[in-house]
Amino acid sequence: MKEVExxxxxxxxxxxxxxxxxxxxKMTAEEAAGYGAISRVDASREVRLQGETPEEExxxxRGMLTNAWQSKGPKTLE
Structure with a gap:
């Protein structure tokens, strides 16, 4: 995982x-350049984790899912 600002x-x-x-x-620097951004608001910094490969992403x-029907399956007690 890499961190993206x-x-x-x-x-x-x-x-x-x-x-x-x-x-x-909120946008990355590359996205903002496409909109012709003048400057950034430093106090608004947010760091998000992003997968480096499609599988990792x-x-x-999948790890962020909250609905029971979307999760990996029921946990069993053993």
């Missing part, structure tokens, strides 16, 4: 906003 970013003015404004969702997501 996400931030709220300050985005440039748009049709709906006359001044630069903070993004409504699928295993991580």
């Amino acid at each position: 996400y931030f709220t970013w300050i985005l440039p003015p748009s049709v709906w906003n006359k001044k630069p404004y903070p993004s409504r969702w 699928a295993e991580r997501q």
Whole structure:
């Protein structure tokens, strides 16, 4: 697993906003560059674990399931 940093970013003015404004969702630096972000809000830093391979990512997501019907199966007492 690798750690990926996400931030709220300050985005440039748009049709709906006359001044630069903070993004409504957190993005990585690469995603923010695609939106033309001006700067990041350092206080909004969030670190998320991400699988390095598709199999590792699928295993991580399975581990986060909360519904009983989605879990790996019933635990038996022995």
